[in-house]
Amino acid sequence: SQQGEEDPQALSIQEGENATMNCSYKTSINNLQWYRQNSGRGLVHLILIRSNEREKHSGRLRVTLDTSKKSSSLLITASRAADTASYFCATPTNTGNQFYFGTGTSLTVIP
Amino acid sequence: EAGVAQSPRYKIIEKRQSVAFWCNPISGHATLYWYQQILGQGPKLLIQFQNNGVVDDSQLPKDRFSAERLKGVDSTLKIQPAKLEDSAVYLCASSPNRGNTQYFGPGTRLTVL
Numbered sequence: 001s002q003q004g005e006e007d008p009q010a011l012s013i014q015e016g017e018n019a020t021m022n023c024s025y026k027t028s029i030n031n032l033q034w035y036r037q038n039s040g041r042g043l044v045h046l047i048l049i050r051s052n053e054r055e056k057h058s059g060r061l062r063v064t065l066d067t068s069k070k071s072s073s074l075l076i077t078a079s080r081a082a083d084t085a086s087y088f089c090a091t092p093t094n095t096g097n098q099f100y101f102g103t104g105t106s107l108t109v110i111p
Numbered sequence: 112e113a114g115v116a117q118s119p120r121y122k123i124i125e126k127r128q129s130v131a132f133w134c135n136p137i138s139g140h141a142t143l144y145w146y147q148q149i150l151g152q153g154p155k156l157l158i159q160f161q162n163n164g165v166v167d168d169s170q171l172p173k174d175r176f177s178a179e180r181l182k183g184v185d186s187t188l189k190i191q192p193a194k195l196e197d198s199a200v201y202l203c204a205s206s207p208n209r210g211n212t213q214y215f216g217p218g219t220r221l222t223v224l
Contacts, residue, residue, distance in 0.1 A: 030210055042115075042202060042215035043154070088153050096209030097167045099144065101153035 004089050004102035012108040019076040021105040023089030024069075027098075032065055032072050033090045037104075043088065046074075081111045113137065115216035117203050123222045129191040132219045136184070136205030142166075143180055144213060145188050146202040154202055160186065161209060190221075198223045 004025035013019050025032070031050045035043040049056045049065045049072070056063045062075040076083055086104045093099075116135040124130050136143050141162050146154035157176065158168040162183040171178065175194070180186040190197055200220050204213040 033212065035213075035215075040220075042217045043204075043213075045212045045214070048212055090213075092210040097159065098169075099156050099159070099210075099213075101146075101155070103153050 004091055004100055006087065006089060006102045006105040008105060009103070010106045010108075012110065013079055015079060015081055015109055015111050017079055019079050019083070019107055019109070021074050021087055021107070023072045023074070023102050025072075025089070025091045025100070025102070026070065027091060027093050027100065029067075029091045030094055030096075031092065032063075033092075034061075034063060034072075034074050035088045035090060035101075037086045037088065039085075046087075076107075079107075079109045081109050083107060084109045115203055115205055115214055117201075117216035117219055119219055120217060121220050121222075123224065124193055125224050126195055127192040129189065130193055130221060131187055131189045132201050132203075132221075134186045134188070134203030134216060136186070136203070137214055140205035140207055140214070141183075142206040142209050142211075143186050144202075144204040144206070145178055145186070146204065148200045148202055148218070150199070157188070159209070166209065193221075193223045195223050197221060 007022045033048045034046040037043045060077045088104045089102045143160040145157045148154040157171045159166040160180040178188045200218040202218045204215045206213045
């Protein structure tokens with residue numbers, strides 16, 4: 001499979017704690033994107049990090065990218081119950097012709 | 112700005128029947144994607160359009176699936192005939208251009224009995 005893989009598959013934390021999920025991918029990329037999917041809904045874009053960037057922040061989100069290891073991590077700080085969702089990393093190929101989503105991390109934040 | 116619209120939201124059919132899904136992307140978005148998401152898995156790209164041309168359909172089962180994007184705006188995805196393993200959520204997404212942020216519709220949940 002050319003898809004990425006998220007780790008862990010499932011994560012359960014208490015409200016207020018930080019959540020970290022990791023993504024590994026196989027192809028060369030121009031950018032890597034993280035998406036959130038609430039149960040039964042479409043995906044929502046969270047953040048995009050370009051291949052020449054190592055770290056990016058957006059509100060309570062922090063994304064890192066290590067192209068030498070073909071891996072990325074998403075950190076959600078001070079988690080809230082509303083953060084409960086599945087999180088996917090996505091990688092377009094250099095040509096943009098293909099777009100690969102990982103297997104997802106299911107995050108549960110307990111109030 | 113209106114989001115990506117999809118219809119229907121739910122569809123139940125019997126195997127060997129036909130079904131069609133419709134997608135209206137965000138106005139001005141050149142790129143349109145159709146994904147299949149099986150329960151518990153990440154979305155799998157079926158076909159990508161750039162305006163009204165196909166960029167990639169390498170993962171589209173062409174013996175039963177077809178898609179078109181007439182006039183480079185709306186798109187339809189058809190399955191004929193459906194199999195049990197086609198039960199999934201079919202997601203449509205659009206993007207200003209290839210490789211950029213995608214905006215997803217709510218999806219169509221297909222159940223094949």
